[in-house]
Amino acid sequence: MKQLWHLINANLRKEYIELKRYFPNTITMILQFYFIFLAMLLGIHVIGDPQQVETNVQYVIVNYVIWFFMLTILQSLGFVILFEAQRGTLEQLFMTPLGMWRVLFGRIISNLLIFGILVTVLLVLSMLTAGEWLVFRIDVVLPVFLITTIGVIGVGYMLSGLAIIFKQIQSVLNVLQFILMGLAFVPLSVAPYLVFAPFVKGIDMIRLVMIHSYTWNDFTALDYSALILNSIFYLVFGIFIYLKSERFAMERGLLSQY
Amino acid sequence: MEKVIEVKNLEKSYKKKKTKELVKAVDGVSFDVYRGEILGLLGPNGAGKTTTIKSICGLLKPNGGSVHINGFDSNKQRLKAVNYISAVLEGNRNIYWRLTVRENMEYFAGNRGISKKEIQGKIDELLNFFNLKQKEDELVSSLSRGMQQKLAIAVALLPDTDVVLLDEPTLGLDVETSYEVRSLLKRIVEEHGKTIIVSTHDMPVVQEVCDRTVIINGGKVVADEKVEDLIKLFETRAYCFTIGDELTNQQVTAIENHFPIVEINDKQINVTLEKEDDLYIIMDILKSEQTNIEKIDRTTVDFEQVFMQLVRGGDQHETTVASH
Structure with a gap:
């Protein structure tokens, strides 16, 4: 456990150093998201039914933030393998006695923390600038969000597994943003079968809390069970697929190939 | 160890x-x-x-x-x-x-x-x-x-x-x-x-x-030796024959058939022998056409030559060298 902590720590430091070192990139990214949030907060007023402005703003912002988060985690896991293979450091990472899947876990946690802080600060800043405030219960949203993230991590592991075998999966990772958009924006009331898809249940619950002011008591035991089981299933399945892919790549000698 | x-x-x-x-x-x-x-x-x-x-x-x-x-x-x-x-x-x-x-x-x-x-x-x-x-x-x-x-x-x-x-x-x-x-x-x-x-x-x-x-x-191990032993091993086997006459085609073929590691240049034969008896075999081949032997030298080898000989020699050397 202590070793895992040191590994997460090292990866967090590395991600932070790289953000600092690529400062112009980081600033561009920060500005980009600030203006996107701001545009959404202000722009929604002129789109759609004026009677439902509040709901529209909440709906778009919630979906966008969640979509951005999921995308960051999933793409970072897929791209980690590609970038490391390109640089020549992938096999070096595999030489850790803690196992590559833990290194990837370290990278996810680092990304989650860094981007989590960044998005929260930017969201608050853009709300402050626009004078539009999203009102929601953080005590309900946060646990649901964290449980949903567990499932996202699982899907990220699946993508990493694919990236180890098929190094040229950039296009898949690019298409992924549209698939994710579909999953993040479509409510379960419209497509109930999506409850089995990864993280859709969690996003739906977050939406209900943020837009319709749901509390803990408004959700049923079935809702909680579906959320937890979905996340655990995708995490376990994701790691399983990743480990199988890793083994396959080692059998075929694909690790260092790019 | x-x-x-x-x-x-x-x-x-x-x-x-x-x-x-x-x-x-x-x-x-x-x-x-x-x-x-x-x-x-x-x-x-x-x-x-x-x-x-x-x-x-x-x-x-x-x-x-x-x-x-x-x-x-x-x-x-x-x-x-x-x-x-x-x-x-x-x-x-x-x-x-x-x-x-x-x-x-x-x-x-x-x-x-x-x-x-x-x-x-x-x-x-x-x-x-x-x-x-x-x-x-x-x-x-x-x-x-x-x-x-x-x-x-x-x-x-x-x-x-x-x-x-x-x-x-x-x-x-x-x-x-x-x-x-x-x-x-x-x-x-x-x-x-x-x-x-x-x-x-x-x-x-x-x-x-x-x-x-x-x-x-x-894909096979052709040598597993201490570096100095490998050099010594090849030094004791590497000979340079300086001859007075040109070799006939039959002689060249016979030498090449017997010795996988051989280099024939004009009036010089650089050869690595596999066994002690090999010296007599090459002498017999030269004697068969009355070829005049002017000089026989032991060749000094560096590791690069040893490596080249082992790699060129391929499978023939695998058993001899790896068993030492």
Whole structure:
């Protein structure tokens, strides 16, 4: 456990150093998201039914933030393998006695923390600038969000597994943003079968809390069970697929190939 | 001597992409590595060196045979085995060019579960050892190739592993840096008590640094010997015949049929004999056409020649040399 902590720590430091070192990139990214949030907060007023402005703003912002988060985690896991293979450091990472899947876990946690802080600060800043405030219960949203993230991590592991075998999966990772958009924006009331898809249940619950002011008591035991089981299933399945892919790549000698 | 690594009947085949034909990259490779030695792993391109190295590191799963590191199977108990081995597989590409020297060392130590605080002393010691202390806060991208290479080796020395595997540690280095790296390798064994496996094409590295060498050709071990023994072995067998007359075609054919390692130039025959009796055979061939023998010399060989002869000799040498 202590070793895992040191590994997460090292990866967090590395991600932070790289953000600092690529400062112009980081600033561009920060500005980009600030203006996107701001545009959404202000722009929604002129789109759609004026009677439902509040709901529209909440709906778009919630979906966008969640979509951005999921995308960051999933793409970072897929791209980690590609970038490391390109640089020549992938096999070096595999030489850790803690196992590559833990290194990837370290990278996810680092990304989650860094981007989590960044998005929260930017969201608050853009709300402050626009004078539009999203009102929601953080005590309900946060646990649901964290449980949903567990499932996202699982899907990220699946993508990493694919990236180890098929190094040229950039296009898949690019298409992924549209698939994710579909999953993040479509409510379960419209497509109930999506409850089995990864993280859709969690996003739906977050939406209900943020837009319709749901509390803990408004959700049923079935809702909680579906959320937890979905996340655990995708995490376990994701790691399983990743480990199988890793083994396959080692059998075929694909690790260092790019 | 205590065995640290045991490679036993290692086999690995790949399917060719287009023809789907199975190609044996490694075919029954066996050798041991002993604590505190520097072992040179040699072979021409495509001989099976990289496959062997990656199997030792557990990065490649063999089709047959096994690799044990301190008793742990690098295939079945990979994460336990990796505890005892570190490697530099892609030279200066093994480190992050956008991090500084110290940041690289801290990151790779952290990835092995070592805390930043705990590793500082070791980092300082290695920075001094590799003469990189003054560069510790510089980005790797701004360092010379030699320094990057030294840093990659220093990173491999950070964890407390028994074995360090270096793939082409002197590749692309200038003469001076190559010399520096060679002397560092010896010091690593002496001062840090490590066992080193060096895979290289650089013969001076083998001749100066390695205690023993394993030569792989065509996926098989063709020699597993101490470097000086290998040179001696070839010195005692290498002869140069200076002749007064030109050889007939029959003589050339007969010599070439008998001796796989032979070079016939004008009035000189450079030949490596397999057995003591071979000397009489070549004399008989020369005598058959009354060829005048002016001089017979023993040839001195360097390791490069030994290597070339072993690799060219291929399978014929496998049994003779490997059994010594």
